[in-house]
Amino acid sequence: MQILIEPENKVVFLTRAGNVDNLLRLLRLKPGQALVIRGSELLTPDRKVEPEDEIIIRKIVSRG
Amino acid sequence: MKCTRCRAVAAVALPRHNAGFCPDCFQVFFTRQVEKAIKDNLLFSKEDKILTALSGGKDSLALSRELKLLGYDIAGLHVDLAIPESSVQAREHVLNFCKIFEIPVHILDMDKECLPIPEIKKRISRPVCSMCGRIKRYYFNRFALENGFTVLATGHNLDDETARLFSNVLRWDQSYLGDQGPVLEARQGFVRKVKPLYRLSEYETANYCFITGINYCYTPCPYSKGASFTYYKSILDDLEHEQPGRKISFYEGFLRRAKKYFAEREDGRDTNLKPCPRCSYPTSAEICGVCRIRAMLSAG
Ligand code: SF4
Ligand SMILES: [Zn+2]
Ligand SMILES: [Zn+2]
Numbered sequence: 001m002q003i004l005i006e007p008e009n010k011v012v013f014l015t016r017a018g019n020v021d022n023l024l025r026l027l028r029l030k031p032g033q034a035l036v037i038r039g040s041e042l043l044t045p046d047r048k049v050e051p052e053d054e055i056i057i058r059k060i061v062s063r064g
Numbered sequence: 065m066k067c068t069r070c071r072a073v074a075a076v077a078l079p080r081h082n083a084g085f086c087p088d089c090f091q092v093f094f095t096r097q098v099e100k101a102i103k104d105n106l107l108f109s110k111e112d113k114i115l116t117a118l119s120g121g122k123d124s125l126a127l128s129r130e131l132k133l134l135g136y137d138i139a140g141l142h143v144d145l146a147i148p149e150s151s152v153q154a155r156e157h158v159l160n161f162c163k164i165f166e167i168p169v170h171i172l173d174m175d176k177e178c179l180p181i182p183e184i185k186k187r188i189s190r191p192v193c194s195m196c197g198r199i200k201r202y203y204f205n206r207f208a209l210e211n212g213f214t215v216l217a218t219g220h221n222l223d224d225e226t227a228r229l230f231s232n233v234l235r236w237d238q239s240y241l242g243d244q245g246p247v248l249e250a251r252q253g254f255v256r257k258v259k260p261l262y263r264l265s266e267y268e269t270a271n272y273c274f275i276t277g278i279n280y281c282y283t284p285c286p287y288s289k290g291a292s293f294t295y296y297k298s299i300l301d302d303l304e305h306e307q308p309g310r311k312i313s314f315y316e317g318f319l320r321r322a323k324k325y326f327a328e329r330e331d332g333r334d335t336n337l338k339p340c341p342r343c344s345y346p347t348s349a350e351i352c353g354v355c356r357i358r359a360m361l362s363a364g
Contacts, residue, residue: 007282030305031077032267035274042075042274044065044084060270 001051003027006058021045027057034059076271079308087275094272097263098130105246107258108215114138115213115255117204118162118169120154120281123219125161126269127261129278131217132165138217139168141207143200146173146180149286157281170211172203179354183361185287192287195357202345202354208255220259223266226300226311227293229318242326245319252337253346263312 001014005027017023020036020043027034036043037056049055065074067086074084078093085093101107108114116128118140131138142158145151155171162169174180179199185192208216225244232240250256261269273280288294303310339345340352347353 007284030301031079032265032301032304035270037274042087042271044074044077046065046077058270058274060266 001049002054004054004056006056016051017049019045020047020049023049023055024057029057029059032060075275076268078268080304080310080312082308090271090275094126094264094268095130095134097268098127098260099134101246101260101263105258107247107260108136108217110136112137112214113212114215114217115204115208115211116140116167117200117216117218118142118158119219120157120161121219122269122273122278122280122282123221123224123261123266125157125219125278125280126272126276127217127219128161128167129165129276131260132167139170139213141170141172141204143203144171144173144175145196145200146175147182147285147287150281150283153283154281157279161278161280170207172207174199177203178358178361181287184357187360191289195353196287198353199357202352205255206345209253213255216255216257218257218259219261219269221261221264221266221269222311222315223297223300224293225259225262226315227296229315230296230300231293238326241323242328245323253339262315265311 001017003012003014003023004010005012012027014023014026017026021031024031024034024036024045031045035056035058037058038049038053043049065077065084066072067074067089068083069089069092070086072086072089075087076090077084081093083093114131114136116124116131116138118124118128120142124140128138128140140158140162142155144155158169158171161167181192181196181199184195188195204216207213225246229241229244232244246259246262248254248257264272272278300311336348337346338348340347340355342351342355345352345354349356351359
């Protein structure tokens with residue numbers, strides 16, 4: 001699974017994560033700290049993610 | 065997870081509301097939170113001429129879109145800080161957004177005002193954020209008063225507000241606690257200030273921007289490491305994760321039960337404000353803070 005992390009624009013690959021909750025945990029994020037985007041869709045923590053998915057993790061950044 | 069309102073697939077889970085919403089219902093939820101903030105605190109009415117402080121970030125753009133759609137009379141002001149790494153992007157996002165939503169927008173250039181933030185940064189050793197914040201408040205306030213706006217609306221959200229409250233409580237800062245809240249009434253030389261997004265978290269405004277297609281600026285300011293409250297925000301995030309709803313109950317509990325004790329003590333504190341001899345902005349010092357920054361810069 002290809003994961004693009006914004007705003008750093010860093011790409012990481014994970015073989016499997018199960019669901020979004022677990023994916024966030026692997027990336028050391030809490031559900032309220034990032035949007036999880038697949039295509040044009042936002043995913044809630046309970047949603048399953050598949051190995052062929054391309055996911056964007058958009059961290060909520062405070063610009064001060 | 066299903067949408068709490070219509071049972072479609074949920075796009076946003078909100079543990080503190082014990083709810084999840086599909087994109088359409090999330091927008092309804094968001095609008096209701098803004099309307100509730102306006103109504104509960106009598107922030108403004110359709111008669112008011114509202115100036116929104118537009119940084120180009122998600123909160124200020126989400127706020128402006130909502131107020132525009134709710135039919136309020138708004139215009140935006142963007143203060144261009146002349147920071148090479150981020151100001152160009154911020155300004156572009158503001159201009160594009162205002163064009164799409166047909167919101168009149170004004171820009172004030174800190175380069176032209178001889179107050180570019182990087183030059184200030186070079187001359188001081190502590191974080192530049194407090195001076196930057198002072199300059200922004202100064203220009204938003206002045207612009208609002210000089211152009212007949214009755215209210216200045218900012219995009220401060222629940223995370224900003226609880227982090228500030230937490231910090232004020234840790235210091236038991238009576239004066240700041242007395243002033244904290246979603247509305248700061250107008251007083252001599254200061255426009256009325258309101259925060260209509262105070263019931264919504266940063267996460268919620270980010271979701272809102274995604275769902276409504278608002279293209280916001282997330283190029284971080286290179287000096288943001290000095291931004292206030294970053295650490296308190298992360299502590300409060302942990303707390304909210306363990307105890308959903310903690311932030312709003314902390315904040316609203318303060319407004320309902322504690323604020324009055326601090327506000328009472330603050331009566332009459334403005335009596336020593338007089339106009340700055342250089343720019344006539346109200347100040348309790350000899351010369352106002354922004355004129356002092358300007359003097360520091362021209363001293364080389
Ligand atoms: S992070 Fe600090 S210096 Fe940068 S825009 Fe915000 S207040 Fe100004
Ligand atoms: Zn729905
Ligand atoms: Zn002055």
